[in-house]
Amino acid sequence: MTFLRNRAGYILIGAIGLAIVAFLVGDAVSAGSPFWNASQRVVGSIDGEDISIDEFSPKVQQNLEQFKQQYGGLGGSQMEAMAVENAWNNEIAEIILTKEFKKLGIQVSDEELFDLIQGKNVSPLVAQAFTNPQTGTLDRAAIINSLKQADSNPELAAQWEMMQNEIERQTLQQKYTKLISNSVFVTSLEANEEHQNRNKLVNFDIVNIAYSTIPDNSVKLTDADYTAYYNANKARFYNPSENRSFEFVLFNSAPSKEDSIAVKQSMDKLAAEFRTSSNDSLFVAVNSDVKVPYTYLGKGSLDAQIDSVVFATPVGSFYGPVFTGNSYKMAKVVGVQYQPDSVQASHILLDPAKLGGIAPAQKLADSLTKLVKNGGNFAELAKIHSVDGSSAKGGDLGVFGRGQMVGPFEEAAFSGKTGDIKIANTQFGIHIIKIGKQFGSNKRVKVAYLEKGLGASSKTQSAAYKLANNFFNEVNANNFQELAKKYNYKVVKAEYITSMQGFVNGLANPRQLIRDGYAAKEGEMLGQVYQMDNGYVVAKLTEVSPKGILPLEKVKKNIEPMVRNSVKAKMIIEKFNSAMAGNASLEQAAQKLGLVVNPIENVVFANPIIPGVAQENKVVGAIFGSQVNKVSQPIEGENGVYVFRVKGFNAASPLANTFKQKQEMLVGVSQRTLGGAYQALQDKAEIKDNRVKFY
Structure with missing residues (x-):
C-alpha cells in the first residue's frame, strides 16, 4: 500500500495517457481507417505533397480511356503502363509548376479569365465548343446562354468549372513559357559560328587502324584497365532511376x-x-x-x-x-x-432525372415527336424543353460526320432520310432528332460476324503449368542456371527493367512479376509461378541497379567492349608512334604499317562523318582545330585510332542574313531552355514513387 501511495501520481498520469491513446485508436478503428494505414494508400509524394491511390486511380482510368480511343483495341498491360506513366508525369508537372508559378508571381486575374471565356480574346477551348460549323464564326450568344444555364444546371456548371480550370492552367503555362523564351537570346557571334560550322569545309589525308583488326582474345584485361576506364567516364554511368534485372524460364502454353x-x-x-x-x-x-x-x-x-x-x-x-x-x-x-457521309441535324435533349425517370421522359419524347410530325415548330420546342446548350439555336447541331456523335445517336441520324424525326437513347438522355440535310453517299453493309480465337486448351495449359510448377519446387537461387541446363530449359535475361515498365521481351502481361521483383532482394527467387498470356514463368531477381552513378561492379560486364577498345587503342598508338619516329611523313608512317593514306574532302564540322569510315566526333573536332600541313598525334576515336594531316580549309561565304539566322537558332535554344528549366525543377524536387505497389 505504501508503494502504491508513494507512486499514485505516476500511476494516475500513466492511466490517463493510456486512456487518451485508447480513445484515439478506438476512434480510428471505429471509423474503419486506422491512422497507420493512411501511408499504405499513398502512390507517391512530390515535394512533400502526398498523392493517394483514391485520387490517382480516376486520372489513370481517364488516360486509359483516351489511349483506347486514340489507339483502338482493348488495351493490355503496356497501354495501362502508358496511362499510369502519363498520369504520374501530369501530377509531377502540375505540382512543381504550380509552385514555380506562385514563386515567380505568375497568375491569371479575374479580368483575364473573363476575357478568355466570354471577352474579346476567347480561349481556343471555348471557341472550339461554340463555333458554328457552318459559318465558322464564334457564337457569343450561345456562350452567354450556356453560362446562364449553368447557374441552375449542376452538370453544366461542373463542365464549365473543368473548362475554366483548364483555361487557367494553359494560360499559366503560356506565361511561363514566354518568360523562359524571353530570357534567352542568340548573339551575332553565335549565329556566325553556327553558319561556319555548317558551311566551312575541310580537306585532309587520314590513316586509321580499326580496333577490329586486333582479335579480342589477344587482349587480356586487368582490374586496372577497368578502373582506369571507369574513372575517366564516370558521368556515363549515371542511372536516372532504379532498375532491376531478371532471368526467367518461360513454359510456353501456345495452342498445340x-x-x-x-x-x-x-x-x-x-x-x-x-x-x-x-x-x-x-x-x-x-x-x-x-x-x-x-x-x-x-x-x-x-x-x-x-x-x-x-x-x-x-x-x-x-x-x-x-x-x-x-x-x-x-x-x-x-x-x-x-448512307450519307455527313448529316445536318437538330435535337431536343430530355434529362430523365429532371422528369421523374425514364418512363415520363419517354412519354414526353413521344408526345413531342407526334407534335412535330403534326406541324409543331421543332426549334421553338427545343428552346423550351431541351437541356442541351444547342437549345438557344433551336437544337441545331450543325453538320457532323461519322464518329463525332455517340453510337445510338449516330445510328439514328445516319440511317434515316431528310425530314425524319427519330428518338435515340444515350448516356446523356433521350434525344428527339430531326434529320436535316444529308451530304454524300457511301455503301454500308450490315454483317453478322462471328470470330473464335485460337486458344490453348485446358490440357495444353495444364501440361505447361505442371512443368513450371515442378521446376519452381525444385529450383533455388543458387542452382537456377544449372537446373535449367539440366532440363534443357532456355534461360532468358530481362535487363534494366524499370518499376512501371509495361512490357518485357518474350512475356505478355508481366506486371505482377515486376511488382514482386521490386519487393525482392537481389539474388532472390520470386515467390510464385507467374501466369502470362503466353505461358507460365519462373523467375529470379539477378541485379538491383540503384539511382545515381553506378559502382564499377554493377557496370563491369557492360563496359567490357569499351575497356577492350581502350586497351587496343594504347596498343595501336604505340604502333603509330613507332612508325612516326624520326619525323616520318604521313605516307612513310603508313607504308611502315602496311596502310594507305586516304584523301578525304568536303567534311563539315556540323556533320562529323568521315566518308567510308564512320562518325567520329572527337577526330573531326581535332581536324577542325589543327594547322594545315601538320601531321597530328594519334587520336583515339570510337572505332579506331587515327592520324591525319589537314590539306586546307574552304571558308564559308559571309552570312547573308544574320537576323534570320539568329531567329532560326532562337527557336531551338528556347525549346531546349524550356525543357532544361523543367528538368531542373524536376531534379530539384523530392519525388518518392510508390506506384509499383499498386500497378
Missing part, C-alpha cells in the same frame, strides 16, 4: 496442333448452324469471342480479308470460316444500304 484442329472442327460445326440461323444477331452474340456491332458498317471496319468479301457480295452471302491473325472468322451479309 490438337488445339488448332479442335477449334477448326468447332467452327465448321458452328458454320453449318450459322448458315441456317433465323436469328443472326442472337447467334453471333452467344457464340462470337469478338463482339462487332450488329449494324451498318463502313468499308475497313472488319478484318481485311473478310471486309473485301462482304462489300463485294450480295445480301444473304456467307463467307468462312477463314483463319487470319490468330483466329477463325466467318460472316453473313444481312443488309446493304447507301
